[in-house]
Amino acid sequence: MATVFKKSKMLTDTKFHYCPGCTHGIAHRLVAEALEELGCEGKTIGIAPVGCSVFAYNYFNCDMQQVAHGRAPAAATGAKRVHPDKVVFAYQGDGDLASIGTAEIVHAAARGENITVIFINNAIYGMTGGQMAPTTLLGQKTTTSQYGRTVPLNGNPIKVCEMLSTLDGPSYIARCSLADPASVLKAKKAIIKGFKNQLEGKGFTLIELLSTCPTNMGLTPLAALDYVKNDMSKIFPLGVFKDIDAIK
Amino acid sequence: MKKLMKGNEAIAEAAVRGGCRAFFGYPITPQNEIPEYLSRRMPEVGGVFIQAESEVSAINMVYGAAGAGARAMTSSSSPGISLKQEGISYISGAELPCVIVNIVRAGPGLGGILPAQSDYFQSVKGGGHGDYHMLVFAPESVQEAVDLIYNAFDKADQYRSPVMILGDGMLGQIMEAVEIPPMKDPTTFPKKEWATDGTGVGEGRRIVNSLYIEPDVLEKVNQKLAATYAEMAANETAYEAYKTDDAEVVLTAYGTVARICKSAVNMLRAKGVKAGLLRPITLYPFPSDAIAKVAAEPQVKRFLTVELSMGQMVEDVRLAVNGAKPVDFYGRTGGCVMSPEDVMNVILEKEGK
Numbered sequence: 001m002a003t004v005f006k007k008s009k010m011l012t013d014t015k016f017h018y019c020p021g022c023t024h025g026i027a028h029r030l031v032a033e034a035l036e037e038l039g040c041e042g043k044t045i046g047i048a049p050v051g052c053s054v055f056a057y058n059y060f061n062c063d064m065q066q067v068a069h070g071r072a073p074a075a076a077t078g079a080k081r082v083h084p085d086k087v088v089f090a091y092q093g094d095g096d097l098a099s100i101g102t103a104e105i106v107h108a109a110a111r112g113e114n115i116t117v118i119f120i121n122n123a124i125y126g127m128t129g130g131q132m133a134p135t136t137l138l139g140q141k142t143t144t145s146q147y148g149r150t151v152p153l154n155g156n157p158i159k160v161c162e163m164l165s166t167l168d169g170p171s172y173i174a175r176c177s178l179a180d181p182a183s184v185l186k187a188k189k190a191i192i193k194g195f196k197n198q199l200e201g202k203g204f205t206l207i208e209l210l211s212t213c214p215t216n217m218g219l220t221p222l223a224a225l226d227y228v229k230n231d232m233s234k235i236f237p238l239g240v241f242k243d244i245d246a247i248k
Numbered sequence: 249m250k251k252l253m254k255g256n257e258a259i260a261e262a263a264v265r266g267g268c269r270a271f272f273g274y275p276i277t278p279q280n281e282i283p284e285y286l287s288r289r290m291p292e293v294g295g296v297f298i299q300a301e302s303e304v305s306a307i308n309m310v311y312g313a314a315g316a317g318a319r320a321m322t323s324s325s326s327p328g329i330s331l332k333q334e335g336i337s338y339i340s341g342a343e344l345p346c347v348i349v350n351i352v353r354a355g356p357g358l359g360g361i362l363p364a365q366s367d368y369f370q371s372v373k374g375g376g377h378g379d380y381h382m383l384v385f386a387p388e389s390v391q392e393a394v395d396l397i398y399n400a401f402d403k404a405d406q407y408r409s410p411v412m413i414l415g416d417g418m419l420g421q422i423m424e425a426v427e428i429p430p431m432k433d434p435t436t437f438p439k440k441e442w443a444t445d446g447t448g449v450g451e452g453r454r455i456v457n458s459l460y461i462e463p464d465v466l467e468k469v470n471q472k473l474a475a476t477y478a479e480m481a482a483n484e485t486a487y488e489a490y491k492t493d494d495a496e497v498v499l500t501a502y503g504t505v506a507r508i509c510k511s512a513v514n515m516l517r518a519k520g521v522k523a524g525l526l527r528p529i530t531l532y533p534f535p536s537d538a539i540a541k542v543a544a545e546p547q548v549k550r551f552l553t554v555e556l557s558m559g560q561m562v563e564d565v566r567l568a569v570n571g572a573k574p575v576d577f578y579g580r581t582g583g584c585v586m587s588p589e590d591v592m593n594v595i596l597e598k599e600g601k
């Protein structure tokens with residue numbers, strides 16, 4: 001019988017702990033497949049955040065560090081600078097990257113730090129139980145914006161790709177979605193591009209993945225995917241925001 | 249051959265000689281000469297130097313680099329060290345070796361830029377969250393700072409723990425003649441099988457982590473850390489006993505203040521008061537046994553702890569003396585420094601002379 005699907009070598013056999021319908025699992029698979037396809041086995045250091053993906057160190061089949069909330073880009077910088085020949089990636093949620101860790105991500109990007117950041121934007125704090133995130137949409141109800149997010153109270157959602165692409169350091173910044181199979185395939189291409197740039201020494205890359213948190217969005221897995229497609233991607237348009245190769 | 253060097257620069261050079269190849273810092277007075285010196289020096293030895301965006305980032309860069317196996321270091325002064333506390337707690341939890349230099353300035357808040365010893369509690373009691381400690385060395389001179397930091401990276405590796413060098417603005421800024429030891433050969437350093445150098449796969453992969461969600465597992469981690477601290481106490485506790493053999497009045501002080509107290513001891517002796525000084529060189533582990541032993545000497549009448557603070561180390565001295573003799577305190581703060589005469593006069597008054 002022909003094998004049509006095989007788990008990537010860059011994933012361990014440990015079962016994911018993610019909720020049913022959560023797209024963290026898809027994101028993990030894409031990162032692992034990209035690393036495997038680029039031959040990064042035995043030459044990769046991953047940095048896990050604080051958030052639902054805190055246990056990512058159990059899932060990626062490579063050396064892993066688990067670091068403080070928001071500090072993944074700083075730890076990745078330290079690891080990469082002492083092992084410039086290794087592939088270093090940070091995997092971060094929106095609270096981790098776009099709230100508590102804004103200084104770290106902005107400056108890692110500004111330095112053009114030769115690392116790859118996988119940014120999971122699910123518009124909510126998953127791990128702590130559905131509080132408002134910096135990327136929560138206007139009107140979106142969360143446990144700390146119970147009447148829906150409003151501009152006077154909370155300001156507007158932060159658009160990370162748009163913001164970081166104004167810097168000179170990054171070599172590639174793209175926003176993709178995990179809401180349907182075609183988008184997932186595109187996301188994988190973007191992740192491969194990110195790691196490829198790193199392998200070629202081109203500097204900082206970030207791939208934002210619009211993701212679901214059905215549990216805290218209070219939606220079924222399918223309805224959560226629709227929310228990403230119909231609501232989130234209006235505020236967070238998909239696309240490539242920076243590509244130094246395209247400019248040339 | 250001895251060389252005249254500023255404290256901060258001598259500390260930086262001795263760190264490099266001791267094997268440091270990764271430095272991450274953020275400017276703050278009075279320690280700026282350390283990052284400035286290393287920005288020039290690290291490229292010469294193939295090391296890494298980054299001026300981070302904040303002390304928070306700097307300590308997390310240390311986490312990343314130390315976790316990946318490098319001899320990594322950061323330096324700062326009090327407000328910056330406060331920001332590093334989260335990272336130091338994580339580093340302790342993840343059992344990563346590194347060196348942290350605190351050239352203390354007066355606080356609280358933005359405080360002032362002049363010397364102080366008001367970060368004693370923060371340094372020795374675990375300034376961040378959780379049950380952790382680290383080796384804390386308090387050099388009294390530039391030479392001692394050089395010798396301590398030169399071996400600090402070995403100690404950090406041995407115990408898989410952060411090591412702190414606790415100086416103050418005086419030590420950082422003073423120029424003294426120092427003997428700088430030779431460059432250690434990095435190829436002789438012990439291999440770190442646990443480090444995430446990127447080569448790990450499958451069974452061989454390494455995880456640097458401080459998360460233990462199972463309570464009984466986390467308790468074991470805490471017990472293991474406590475065992476490490478007990479080992480440090482057994483092997484590393486260091487102090488200097490200066491003219492304590494026949495002393496009736498015993499001063500306790502650390503760092504630069506201990507030098508002021510040595511002068512006071514000599515002045516007191518010239519006036520016929522048998523004074524001595526017990527100077528902790530390690531603040532953690534604290535030389536409690538040595539202090540208790542002195543306190544038990546029948547001729548010892550009293551202790552005076554002298555600090556550039558409102559009284560921090562004095563608490564540990566009192567615990568060690570355990571009521572055997574009275575322990576008085578004399579301190580200056582805000583960047584004000586006592587003179588040997590000031591210390592002498594406090595004793596003379598207590599002695600009714």
Ligand SMILES: Cc1ncc(C[n+]2csc(CCOP(=O)(O)OP(=O)(O)O)c2C)c(N)n1
Pocket residue numbers: 050051052053069092093094095096097120122124125126127128133213
């Ligand atoms: C310093 C600190 N503050 C707060 C927390 C609590 N905390 C854990 S995860 C998290 C937010 C996670 O949200 P996000 O980054 O969006 O990731 P997700 O769980 O949605 O994947 C917070 C606030 C913490 N662990 N550390």
Ligand code: SF4
Pocket residue numbers: 017018019021022023024052122126127212213214215216
């Ligand atoms: S809480 Fe949300 S983000 Fe976390 S695992 Fe569940 S669905 Fe995923």
